[in-house]
Amino acid sequence: MKIVIYLCFMILFSNFGFAQENLNSPEDRIHNFVQQKANPSEKNIDDYKKTLMVDMKSKWNLSFSEVILKFIVEKDGSISNLIVISEEWKPTENDMIQLNDLISEKGKWNPAKYKELNVRSSLNIKLIFQQ
Known part of the structure; x- marks a missing residue:
């Protein structure tokens, strides 16, 4: 009886693992856990942040303390789905277009890698x- 129950569990879990692999395989999946994170192709991330802050501060005369930029780095190194999180700056739609252009002007990104393939990542x- 124990062997029958064990075999049922083995069949159940082996099918579950196969189903999970199929669910995670679409091309447009955003990977949160990667083997190599996305990074700017022209500079290291700290230099990238510094130049971006200087450009943003001069363009919008920003005088507040913190902004979080959230975006997707696509498999080709471009960015999409830009979101700004800030308690003090609520950018207009035009500001968002200009910010997206500003980030894009700084060059493409090296996309994240998972299992040696370029993947989309947040x-x-x-x-x-x-101040």
Whole structure:
């Protein structure tokens, strides 16, 4: 009887594992756990943040302390789905277009890698402006 129950569990869990693999395989999946994170292709992330803060501060005369940029780095290194999180700055639609352009002008990103393949990944950049 124990063997029958054991076999039933083995069949159940082996099918579950197969189903999970199929659910995670679509091309547009956003990977949160990757083997290599996305990073700017031109600079290291700290230099990228510094130049982005200088550009944002001069363009919008920002005088508050913190902004979080959330976006997706696509498999080709472009960005999409830009979101700004800030208690003090509520950018207009035009501001968001300009910010997206500003980030895009800084060059493409090296996409994240999972199992040696380029994958889409979510990225958060926290910018702390000096008062």
